[in-house]
Amino acid sequence: MRTMRIMLCVCLLAISIAGYAQTPYLMDPAYDPNHTWLGWYDAGLNTLPEQQGWSITNSPADSQPCMENNVLCTHSTVLQYLYWARTDKYICFPTDHGLVVEFELKINSSQYTNISSNRWRTGYTVWAADHQGRTIRVGIADTGVIMSNDYDWGYENSSSFAPYTTTDGFHVYRLVIQNNIGQLSIDGNPVVAIPAGSANQTTPNRILFGDATYHAFHNAELKFLRYGLTLKTGDTDGDSVVDLTDLGNVAYHWLSNDCGCMSCCDGADMNHSGRVNLEDLAIISLGWIN
Numbered sequence: 001m002r003t004m005r006i007m008l009c010v011c012l013l014a015i016s017i018a019g020y021a022q023t024p025y026l027m028d029p030a031y032d033p034n035h036t037w038l039g040w041y042d043a044g045l046n047t048l049p050e051q052q053g054w055s056i057t058n059s060p061a062d063s064q065p066c067m068e069n070n071v072l073c074t075h076s077t078v079l080q081y082l083y084w085a086r087t088d089k090y091i092c093f094p095t096d097h098g099l100v101v102e103f104e105l106k107i108n109s110s111q112y113t114n115i116s117s118n119r120w121r122t123g124y125t126v127w128a129a130d131h132q133g134r135t136i137r138v139g140i141a142d143t144g145v146i147m148s149n150d151y152d153w154g155y156e157n158s159s160s161f162a163p164y165t166t167t168d169g170f171h172v173y174r175l176v177i178q179n180n181i182g183q184l185s186i187d188g189n190p191v192v193a194i195p196a197g198s199a200n201q202t203t204p205n206r207i208l209f210g211d212a213t214y215h216a217f218h219n220a221e222l223k224f225l226r227y228g229l230t231l232k233t234g235d236t237d238g239d240s241v242v243d244l245t246d247l248g249n250v251a252y253h254w255l256s257n258d259c260g261c262m263s264c265c266d267g268a269d270m271n272h273s274g275r276v277n278l279e280d281l282a283i284i285s286l287g288w289i290n
């Protein structure tokens with residue numbers, strides 16, 4: 001039975017490689033083959049995030065987002081939520097493959113304020129939460145960055161505020177969460193780190209960007225945001241090679257639809273959808289040819 005599954009997957013792999021240009025995964029591995037990307041927003045397509053599968057929260061809708069020269073422009077000048085989120089992929093902080101969130105952002109202005117003696121807010125934020133609601137939140141101000149791991153941005157559950165000039169152009173921010181530790185780098189330089197903290201702090205499996213703190217204003221431009229695993233594209237077992245072992249993993253779990261979060265069917269559920277199917281084989285094929 002397993003041999004038949006592997007033969008089936010070999011045939012499908014060949015078909016998938018031949019037709020890989022049609023897969024929805026081409027853009028990101030072509031840009032960076034070192035990660036299995038689970039989702040993204042690409043302002044280069046000149047469409048708003050809600051047209052690329054993200055849910056928008058704009059309340060009260062005082063200011064509207066816009067596209068200008070393949071960049072997403074946002075600003076808030078009143079007390080306003082203006083952010084986008086997705087919750088459709090399993091996220092698992094306490095693992096080696098964890099989570100990577102990468103985005104290219106220019107801050108024109110973003111406040112860093114205290115709203116009480118023990119809570120802070122910034123005008124621009126990026127959050128991640130795993131399947132048990134553990135969270136890591138990055139606050140980006142025009143004078144620096146700070147991270148928190150609780151539901152209400154309490155100083156007792158935050159890093160120190162790291163001074164950084166975020167307004168002098170676009171910077172690439174990279175949040176890597178592995179084994180429950182989150183590390184933020186900017187343009188490849190480690191800036192600040194924090195543990196993921198306790199469960200049930202927020203909506204599970206949520207990736208979020210924009211003004212989600214309500215109490216601080218911002219003006220910013222975003223080129224892209226993407227999130228995924230630290231594993232190389234198509235690598236199910238973390239040995240940094242895409243080969244017959246990875247194909248065998250997919251074959252063994254072929255058409256499983258109950259993949260849990262932590263093992264994700266031995267890594268065969270490459271896009272953390274809960275199922276092993278042609279989408280995962282498409283990712284294997286991309287890793288195979290890169």
Ligand SMILES: [Ca+2]
Binds near residue numbers: 234237238245
């Ligand atoms: Ca492998």
Ligand SMILES: [Ca+2]
Binds near residue numbers: 271273276280
């Ligand atoms: Ca899958």
